Amino acid sequence: MKKVPTLDIRRYDTDRAAFVAELGNAYREYGFCCISGHGIPRELIDGAYESFQQFFALPAETKMKYNVPGSGGARGYTPYKVETAKDSKYADLKEFWHIGREIARDSKFADVMPPNIWPSEIKDFQKNGYGLFEALDQLGSRVLRALALHIDLPEHFFDDKIDQGNSILRPIHYPPITEDNVPNVRAGAHEDINFITLLVGASAEGLEVLTREGEWLPITTEGDAIVVNIGDMLQRLTNHVYPSTSHRVVNPQNENSRKPRYSVPYFLHPNPDVVLDPLPQTVTADNPSRYDTSITSHEYLLERLREIKLI
Structure with a gap:
């Protein structure tokens, strides 16, 4: 039976070549991988979940x-x-709630990255929420270093393309399903817009990824693993070497559908001015460039937000 692999990111420091090859292959096949050994403290994740549930x-x-x-x-x-x-x-x-990157208000990106809002009713919401934002941002940059090496880019290729990224931490609450014939899955089949998404708390059932064969494959994590998947911007930049895969959140066919579901994805975005043209390393005779127009990540984001009815 097919299964999205779980890889320990500590191997990046101890067994780099093999880890990079396995990680790259997981993303080429599924567009998804589960990452363990990331070192984000359990107390931070639990504290953030508690604050979000209180809100x-x-x-x-x-x-x-x-x-x-x-x-x-x-x-x-x-x-x-x-x-x-x-x-x-x-x-x-x-x-859901959105927490974004804290940037200087005189930054050239200040007009497209507004300041955060914090609910005064929940004591540790800001500390826990932004603490988790920063921890996932750092983990995401480590994953991108391995992905860069896999396609023959310099290890730190992405570092200066994400340091001012318009990234979002999105705590989500899916309410309990109380009717028997609800038309919606909790979140419809979609691809993510950004570079990569890191999902904390996919331990609850419901997340499914569409395989190349057209079957829905459930993903649940064990231990400290975080689900990390490719978004459309990275798919475009890598000329589809790294595919952005359709996924959805379905209602469990058991008593868990009557319980609320919480999840906290972190959408890691490139800086707003990064141009998403296919990288020369990813354009080959077998994989000719799929795009003949240039677009910046911010233009791309606006286009997609209109499609999903957020603007």
Whole structure:
């Protein structure tokens, strides 16, 4: 039976060539890999989850104080049934919060990366939320170093292309399903927009990835593993060597559908001015360039946010 592999990232320092080869092969095959041995403290992850659950338990009118109309949900709170998977008839059954990168307000990217909003009702929300943002940002940059080596780029190729990235930590609450014939999966089949996504807390069942053979493969993690998948921007930059794979969140066919589900993906984005043209290393006779127009990551992001009805 096929299974998305789990690889220990500590092997990057002890067994680099083999680790890079296995990681690269996992991404070429699935667009997904589970990463263990990352060293993010359990207390930080648990503390962040606790803060997020406390926020989602607040009354709707309190949460709506943190909704910023017209912002595409870039920061703060987005209520249920707003985001809609591309080409889906139904809105997703979820509410979520966005934490973005803290940048200097005189940065050239300040107009596209607004300051964060923090809910005053939850004591450690900012400390836990931004602590997890930074930890996942650092882990993501380590994964990208290995991915760079796999396609014959310098190890640190991505470092200066993500240091001001418009990245997002998105705590999500999927409410318990109370009706028997709900049309929606909790989150419709979609690909991610960004470079890579790191998902903390895929221990709850429901996440499924579409294999090359067209079958839905469930992913659940064990221990400290974090699910890391390729997004459309990296797929474009690597001329589809690293595929961005369709995935969805389905309702479990058991009593767990009656329980709320929480997950916290971190969407690692390149800096807004990075041009997403296929890299020469990924263009070959067997894999000619699939794109003949240039686009920056920010232009690409806006295009996609319109498609999923966030702007």
